[in-house]
Each structure stands twice: as structure tokens, then as C-alpha cells.
Amino acid sequence: MQMKPYRIGTRGSPLALAQAHETRSRLMAAHALAEDAFEIVVLSTKGDRITDRPLAEIGGKGLFTEELEEQLSDGRLDLAVHSSKDMPTALPDGLGLVTFLEREDVRDAFIGRAAPRLETLPQNAVVGSSSLRRQALIRRLRPDLKVITFRGQVETRLRKLEEGVADATLLAHAGLKRLGNTGVITELLDPDSFPPAPGQGAICIEARTNDERIAELLAPINHADTQAALSCERAFLGALDGSCRTPIAGLATISEGQLSFFGMILTPDGTVWHDIRADGPVSDAAQVGADAGAEVRGRAGSSFFDSWT
The missing domain is CATH 3.40.190.10 (Periplasmic binding protein-like II)
Structure with a gap:
């Protein structure tokens, strides 16, 4: 049958x-x-x-x-x-x-039309992104830039870039690899200064x-290690809201049974941020993420989150 x-x-x-x-x-x-x-x-x-x-x-x-x-x-x-x-x-x-x-590369890819790197974009250049995290991180690193909302499928965003709607955009490296389109990338951003979204890749x-x-x-x-890392990152998200209305970054990495986590929350304008590092056994992945979220929430104070509403 x-x-x-x-x-x-x-x-x-x-x-x-x-x-x-x-x-x-x-x-x-x-x-x-x-x-x-x-x-x-x-x-x-x-x-x-x-x-x-x-x-x-x-x-x-x-x-x-x-x-x-x-x-x-x-x-x-x-x-x-x-x-x-x-x-x-x-x-x-x-x-x-x-x-x-199994997770792909977690990094954000910068695609520059006016310059090959985020730090070398001209003053007041326009960067398009649909991600509040990316928007906030761009403003944190380059407050002089104009950041605009840039939605649509990968192909749509790349076409908008070619048409001059923006001078640069950012996309997930993993997605571009899966589409066989890594040739458009002009810079891969360091996760320490430009941390990815929880779950990215x-x-x-x-x-x-x-x-x-x-x-x-x-x-x-x-893939057990990816599952553990995502358990940590999603627990961090869960402690901090975790919707598309919030600029949150988080990355868990695993080596020899130990998990290391780096998380960051930002105001949408990128002027205020709080980051945190935490470690623990892989078996406690979700708890490491939840505790990190609770700690950074307490450190930021209730007034910090007013900008998220």
C-alpha cells in the first residue's frame, strides 16, 4: 500500500x-x-x-x-x-x-554600493534594513548614517540597492550562501561588534x-549543538520580549561541552545598549540564556524598555 x-x-x-x-x-x-x-x-x-x-x-x-x-x-x-x-x-x-x-555562518553580510565597508561609507549615506536589530547596531556604530526600512525578499532588496534606493544594505550571510549568491558581499561583520539575531543561520x-x-x-x-545554542538564545529572547519590535542580539557557541553566550539589547536609536556574557554547561543552555536575559533586563532598568513600545 x-x-x-x-x-x-x-x-x-x-x-x-x-x-x-x-x-x-x-x-x-x-x-x-x-x-x-x-x-x-x-x-x-x-x-x-x-x-x-x-x-x-x-x-x-x-x-x-x-x-x-x-x-x-x-x-x-x-x-x-x-x-x-x-x-x-x-x-x-x-x-x-x-x-x-546544523547551523551555517551566523554573521551579517554588508553589501555596499557607495563603499565596501560599513565604516568607510560616506557621511550621511543611506543604509536600508528591515531589521530593528541591524538598524540599531548601524546607528550605534555610525550615528551619521541615514537608516531606512528596506523590506522584501533577498532579490528585491538587492534590486533596490542597484536602483539606488540605498547606498548599502545588510543580509544574513547564511541566507546568501544558501542562495548561492555570496558574490554580492563586500564585508562580513564581526559578531563581537555586530552581533547576530538569536537563531541567525x-x-x-x-x-x-x-x-x-x-x-x-x-x-x-x-544537530544537538545547534539545538542547545538555540535553546539558550531563545531563552534570552523570551526573558526580554523577543518580538520583531525589539532590537535584541544574541549568540551562543559551544566547545567541548561548554556553552558561551554573548547578548545585547539596544534602544532603537542605537544610543544606549547593554551587553552581557555568560557561560555554563551545555546541559544548562536554556537556563544560561534565561538568566542572562533577566540580568540584563534588571541592569537596564524599566525606563530602558519604554523606547521599545
């Missing part, structure tokens, strides 16, 4: 499709399955359809997941593939991030938490 194919949900952007295809390839290899054992189901999300306003104005990260999660919950999808940095910390009941593929898979069949399917492609 022919089994129905596993249904993999994804957004329709070229990057989202590349991530879904990578997931399918890994599952095919892990289980010696043919391509027709999987069906990639493309859904349009509200976040994809509304591109003329900042995410913070229209609802934040959940706008890229709502349609996928609805079909996961009712069984029309078996799993959904996401960019981890796009995922809210609170997920619908019965759903969870159950698998993480990691593909995650969302599924029903009580579906043992799908859990068994996904188990062989889970």
Missing part, C-alpha cells in the same frame, strides 16, 4: 524554498527515501504579502508563521521549515521546534509535539 507523502510546509520565497529542499534532501539521505516520499507545500503568509510597512507595525514575527502553523495544527502539514531567527518565542499549543539543522523544523511518527522521521537530522 502506497503511503501518503510527508507534507513539508514552507513560505514561497527562494530562500525559504532552498531551506525546505535542504530539509527534504537530508531526510531522503537519512531514511533512503525517494523524492516523491515528500511533498513541499508552499503557503503565502501575511508577512510575505504586506511588504510596504515595517514588521513592528503589522504584528511582528508571527506574521511569517500563522498560516503554516494553522495547517500543522489541523494535520494538513506534517512539518514546517523556518528560519530560526523568524520564530516567535511563544508557539501555539501543541506545536514545537523539534529539530534544528539556523534552519528549524516545527511539528506537532505529540506526533511520534514525525519525531522519529526528524530525529536523525537534528
